[in-house]
Amino acid sequence: DTGVSQDPRHKITKRGQNVTFRCDPISEHNRLYWYRQTLGQGPEFLTYFQNEAQLEKSRLLSDRFSAERPKGSFSTLEIQRTEQGDSAMYLCASGPPRDREGYTFGSGTRLTVV
Amino acid sequence: GEDVEQSLFLSVREGDSSVINCTYTDSSSTYLYWYKQEPGAGLQLLTYIFSNMDMKQDQRLTVLLNKKDKHLSLRIADTQTGDSAIYFCAEIPTGGFKTIFGAGTRLFVKA
Numbered sequence: 148d149t150g151v152s153q154d155p156r157h158k159i160t161k162r163g164q165n166v167t168f169r170c171d172p173i174s175e176h177n178r179l180y181w182y183r184q185t186l187g188q189g190p191e192f193l194t195y196f197q198n199e200a201q202l203e204k205s206r207l208l209s210d211r212f213s214a215e216r217p218k219g220s221f222s223t224l225e226i227q228r229t230e231q232g233d234s235a236m237y238l239c240a241s242g243p244p245r246d247r248e249g250y251t252f253g254s255g256t257r258l259t260v261v
Numbered sequence: 262g263e264d265v266e267q268s269l270f271l272s273v274r275e276g277d278s279s280v281i282n283c284t285y286t287d288s289s290s291t292y293l294y295w296y297k298q299e300p301g302a303g304l305q306l307l308t309y310i311f312s313n314m315d316m317k318q319d320q321r322l323t324v325l326l327n328k329k330d331k332h333l334s335l336r337i338a339d340t341q342t343g344d345s346a347i348y349f350c351a352e353i354p355t356g357g358f359k360t361i362f363g364a365g366t367r368l369f370v371k372a
Binding site: 151178180187188189190191192195197202203205238240249250251252253254255 | 265296302304305306349359360363364365
């Protein structure tokens with residue numbers, strides 16, 4: 148297993164366009180998280196999946212954001228009608244079922260909205 | 262409320278010890294973590310401590326937890342230039358799913 152993979156690594160888009168990011172977690176991990184990180188800040192929680200169920204969603208996530216994990220494996224995060232304030236690093240992380248000893252992060256997708 | 266605070270910068274000489282401090286406000290937190298982030302990379306879990314412990318040592322890393330003062334520290338012995346990175350303190354409040362991160366402490370190691 149090569150860890151948590153995120154695709155693409157970088158995305159530049161024009162304001163108003165839709166973008167979709169993909170995360171492939173470690174295969175035996177049933178917990179999956181999306182975080183957003185802006186320059187000089189720590190990651191901010193966006194949403195959490197346990198298997199295919201989305202169990203928690205941050206108030207930071209406006210209606211323009213949607214996340215899915217259809218078969219409990221990979222996940223996608225879509226941002227509709229992007230705004231300049233959406234520019235950030237989007238991080239995915241996964242963790243095993245009963246282990247609260249932290250989780251494994253991917254390298255992130257850096258989004259720039261111009 | 263949930264909040265994790267850290268100082269923003271720390272500069273040390275190679276070979277010295279580094280101590281990075283963190284305070285948290287949620288007294289119900291059961292799990293506390295230190296993550297490391299190098300430029301352009303995701304976060305790497307360095308170590309963790311459960312709230313029923315007051316110290317944990319792992320090679321060059323020592324974590325100290327003072328639950329009364331809600332203070333967590335990370336000591337790196339014999340700091341190397343490769344330790345230059347941003348270090349994040351984080352907590353998972355009891356009963357929660359999400360990890361709350363501090364803003365990170367940028368460690369500079371001078372040769």
